[in-house]
Amino acid sequence: MSKPAVPCYPQDMERRIFGFPPVAGENPRVLILGSMPSVRSLEYGRYYGHPRNHFWKLILSVLELPWEEEYAGRLDILKKRGIALWDVIAHCRREGSLDQAIRDPEYNDVMGFIGQFPGLRLVCFNGSRAEREFFRNTRHVGKSPEYLRLPSSSPIPTRLHRKWEDKLPEWRIIADHLDEVKP
Secondary structure (H helix, E strand, O other), X not given: OOOOOXXXXXXXXXXXXXXOOOEOOOOOOEEEEEXXXXXXXXXXXXXXXXXXXXXXHHHHHHOOOOOOOOHHHHHHHHHHXXXXXXXXXXXXXXXXOOXXXXXXXXXXXXXXXXXXXXXXXXXXXXXXXXXXXXXXXXXXOOOOOEEEEEOOOOOOOOOOOOOHHXXXXXXXXXXXXXXXXXX
């Protein structure tokens, strides 16, 4: 498991930053993997804690649920609906929050985690860096679960995804892999 988060600042690139432990209910169907939490997320001690990150808007829209103010409530929603969260990278060095700045990554045992949940149907990568780091560290993946890269929930616009609404059609595939659960 990962150690508690330690923010990393530009003058302190020698320190390692540590991500969060996984979030999972009893029988997740979908695992969403990020790369490494942002500086703001680490400061808040929350997955996708930066208020501008699109993750929570996307996932609650996929689940057709209203905004939930409480972070613990959002995590409970994910667990009840069969969605697990984790990051590919356990700890690294990084100046700022950009994935391009990640140095010396050490990896979480994602394949071990996946092995604990035989009901997993889909592993989603929240952006290309999460996908690249996963496959850099993982040699053998089976045919199940399915693996899929989604547009990053980062608020930084890209050519194809200017706003969070532009990403939503691709994120909707998550709902196809969940059991029907009443909120």
